[in-house]
Amino acid sequence: MSIPPADQSLADGVRRGDRRALARAITLLESTRPDHRPRADALLNALLPHTGRALRLGISGVPGAGKSTFIETLGLHLIGRGQCVAVLAVDPSSSISGGSILGDKTRMERLAQQPAAYIRPSPAGGAPGGVAGHTREALLACEAAGFDLVIVETVGIGQSEATVAGMTDLFVLVQLPNAGDELQAIKRGAMELADLIVVNKADLDAAAAERARATLAGALGAFAAHSRGGRPPPVLVVSALRGDGIAEFHAAVEREAETRRSSGAFAERRRQQALAWMWDTVHAGLLADFHEHPAVRAALPALLADVAAARIAPPAAARALLDRFEH
Ligand code: GDP
Secondary structure, three states: OOOOHHHHHHHHHHHOOOHHHHHHHHHHHHOOOHHHHHHHHHHHHHHHHHOOOOEEEEEEEOOOOOHHHHHHHHHHHHHHOOOOEEEEEEEHHHHHOOOOOOOOOOOOHHHHOOOOEEEEEEEOOOOOOHHHHHHHHHHHHHHHOOOOEEEEEEEOOOOHHHHHHOOOOEEEEEEOOOHHHHHHHHHOOHHHHOOEEEEOOOOOOHHHHHHHHHHHHHHHHHHHHOOHHHOOOOEEEOEOOOOEOHHHHHHHHHHHHHHHHHHOHHHHHHHHHHHHHHHHHHHHHHHHHHHHOHHHHHHHHHHHHHHHOOOOOHHHHHHHHHHHHHO
């Protein structure tokens, strides 16, 4: 795939760590204009050989759990140790309500001021690779730009947790020290996704945080007994506001990553994610073609009305549409 000279110099800028080049590259990768797509694909291919070195960390939790405070404190801690940290915020609310939960510019202000940090909201809707296509592309661009850690943040609602877990090496759930929320998280199946759990705001009530940790560790231990190879995810107590437990969290992340690297699980997860990304993109492309197909569009209103009024069985209507698409 050939890349225009201007985009090659954009790729070179990204590789040098030039933030403006990185921002422009991500804007191109996020573009929904069909005529931008071949350029975006060529750019991504040019960056690909320079990706893969960062640790990809997914972070989720309900609004107010302290995600942005936690990411800021963690980011500043790592920058203090000489690392570069990128944060991509996937905001599912932007596609659901048109509003924004994560887009608020006042979040992570201190981190945003650091030259070694890069923070960017990632639009969730309308991406070619399914919901998360753009974020995956932005993540690779950040890696090519030399970031040591790329954090993908999302609010713990809907499908966004599974989406983010599906593009990161380790998925972290930020919890409040409150039994109701723990049980909610367990019910939602977040337990299956979480590689690490953080009980935040321990400064408010240390005893409650410890109780929450023990309850979660117990539940996860029982769950891990018949899945996950018997290894429950570590549960850590932190105060993002005060910075307590952040160094321990980082050490736990490094330990988890190292265990997985040496077992091969780390590379295998990335391989599976790359394949899933390709298929997601194929499926999204087929779906878009289907909806734009003239014969499908012509038949759709009547068939929708027939299905809604129970005049035709839904699978028969679906097949009628697929027949039009295929012929
Ligand atoms: P997010 O919606 O999950 O990103 O949560 P924020 O990071 O915006 O935090 C929500 C509120 O909780 C803010 O008022 C924070 O200052 C506060 N907060 C976050 N972490 C802590 C903590 O460790 N201790 C206390 N006491 N408050 C915290």
